[in-house]
Amino acid sequence: MKEATKKELTSVKEIWGDLLASLSVTQKAMLSASHPKAASPNGLVIAFDYEIICKKAANDQEFIAAVQNNISRMISGYKPDLVYITEESWPILRQEFLSGQEETVNESELTENETEGTEETEAKEEGLVVSKAQDLFGELITVKED
Incomplete structure (x- = not known):
C-alpha cells in the first residue's frame, strides 16, 4: 500500500x-x-x-x-x-497502514537513544501485522524485508 x-x-x-x-x-x-x-x-x-x-x-x-x-x-x-x-477488513487494514505511516514520521523525530528503545517494540508490532495479514490473506502474502 x-x-x-x-x-x-x-x-x-x-x-x-x-x-x-x-x-x-x-x-x-x-x-x-x-x-x-x-x-x-x-x-x-x-x-x-x-x-x-x-x-x-x-x-x-x-x-x-x-x-x-x-x-x-x-x-x-x-x-x-x-x-x-x-470489505469489512479494508477499514481495519487501511487504518493500521495509516497508523504505521504516522509512526514512521514520528520516529524520524526521535533522538538516536530513543530510537534504540523502540526497535524491539516495532519488531513485535511488525510481527503482529505480518501475522494478521497472513491470517487474512493466507499464502497470497509475501513479506519482503526492506
Missing part, C-alpha cells in the same frame, strides 16, 4: 466494468461482488463483499490469471499482483 496511487486506482476503476464484461459468467459473478480499493504499479487490492467469495477467488488460479490478463490488456503493461481482502 505504500506505493499505491490515486492515479493507478482511478485507471483500474475506469476499466472495472469492461473487466467484468470480459470474464466468464462464473468469474463475472465472483468479481461483481468486489471493488478495487488500492492500486500501485505492482499490486492491486480487491475487497470482496463476502468472505466465502474472497476465499474462492484467491484459490482459483484460472480466475486470477483471467483478471490479471484482462487488466493487462486494458491498461497497457499493467499486470499487478492481486491481493484479496474482505
